[in-house]
Amino acid sequence: MRRDAVLVTGATGNVGRQVVSGLREMGVPVRALTRNPDMAGLPDDVTVVRGDLDDPQSVSAALTDVTAVFLLWPSFSPEGAVPLVEQIAAHACRIVYLSALQAADGPETGWGAVERLIEESGVAWTFLRCGGFAANTLGWAERIREEGVVRAPFANAARSLIHEKDIAEVAVRALTGDGHAGETYSLTGPEVVTQADQARLIGEVIGRPVRFEEQPLPEARAEMLPIFGDAALVDAALAYWGSLVTEPEPVTTTVAQVTGRPARTFREWAEDHAADFR
Numbered sequence: 001m002r003r004d005a006v007l008v009t010g011a012t013g014n015v016g017r018q019v020v021s022g023l024r025e026m027g028v029p030v031r032a033l034t035r036n037p038d039m040a041g042l043p044d045d046v047t048v049v050r051g052d053l054d055d056p057q058s059v060s061a062a063l064t065d066v067t068a069v070f071l072l073w074p075s076f077s078p079e080g081a082v083p084l085v086e087q088i089a090a091h092a093c094r095i096v097y098l099s100a101l102q103a104a105d106g107p108e109t110g111w112g113a114v115e116r117l118i119e120e121s122g123v124a125w126t127f128l129r130c131g132g133f134a135a136n137t138l139g140w141a142e143r144i145r146e147e148g149v150v151r152a153p154f155a156n157a158a159r160s161l162i163h164e165k166d167i168a169e170v171a172v173r174a175l176t177g178d179g180h181a182g183e184t185y186s187l188t189g190p191e192v193v194t195q196a197d198q199a200r201l202i203g204e205v206i207g208r209p210v211r212f213e214e215q216p217l218p219e220a221r222a223e224m225l226p227i228f229g230d231a232a233l234v235d236a237a238l239a240y241w242g243s244l245v246t247e248p249e250p251v252t253t254t255v256a257q258v259t260g261r262p263a264r265t266f267r268e269w270a271e272d273h274a275a276d277f278r
């Protein structure tokens, strides 16, 4: 019997790569979307398809005989997602969308707006509203490797960062199992860890001390601007991180409820990525 494939967007990214791996382990045929198939580095039994989410026409070939789609939307603005979601809904029965906790603030956030589009498309959906990814700390890797230092603002910002494998395990269940349609899952790591402690834990895992150095806000802002491309987004991110010094991020138990095992700790994440920091 032929099994319909699952299309994984963002298949070369932190989460998508793990989704591909989880689907392969279950024997589900995987189609992986990327803008650069030559650079994808995915296993041979994965059908890699060239496509750009900003150009829905380029995604249409990838959707033939696809039953479910793991969807990320790569931009902060929802503009451009309308034709893509329409296109997916015309082919697939199910979308599992990689959203963010901020979607709870409504459609004025990009994630909330994309959720609304998906709801209105008529396709069965599951929203994975994630807190911050532990993988964001890979941005510290170069300075840790070279100087043994993390230089960032708000040493005491307390975060419940999540391992990409936990998001992917929930995604694979939602893509392949019953009972997830119409569910909005708020996903975080299992504990709150301050940024200073994240640096310390990375140091313990790599066997070399890592020092957290409080970075002045203007310097952080200047470093973030070219990455975020929008001063208002930078200021919002800095204000949010600042707020976490006195109001730590929430911790949910949804990963455990959906997968049957607790979410991985930040230390476990650092162990999985030790090579990046050595």
Ligand SMILES: NC(=O)c1ccc[n+]([C@@H]2O[C@H](COP(=O)([O-])OP(=O)(O)OC[C@H]3O[C@@H](n4cnc5c(N)ncnc54)[C@H](OP(=O)(O)O)[C@@H]3O)[C@@H](O)[C@H]2O)c1
Pocket (backbone or CB within 6 Å): 009, 010, 011, 012, 013, 014, 015, 016, 033, 034, 035, 036, 051, 052, 053, 054, 072, 073, 074, 075, 098, 099, 100, 101, 130, 131, 132, 133, 135, 136
């Ligand atoms: N970081 C966080 O803390 C956080 C929290 C909540 C939600 N999120 C959401 O998570 C998503 C990022 O996930 P990630 O960290 O797994 O990804 P990532 O490691 O940042 O990689 C980005 C992925 O998106 C793909 N991509 C980017 N632009 C594309 C385009 N125009 N067309 C096709 N593919 C495109 C890239 O594929 P190619 O380069 O191979 O084409 C790559 O696979 C974002 O949508 C973000 O909003 C992030």
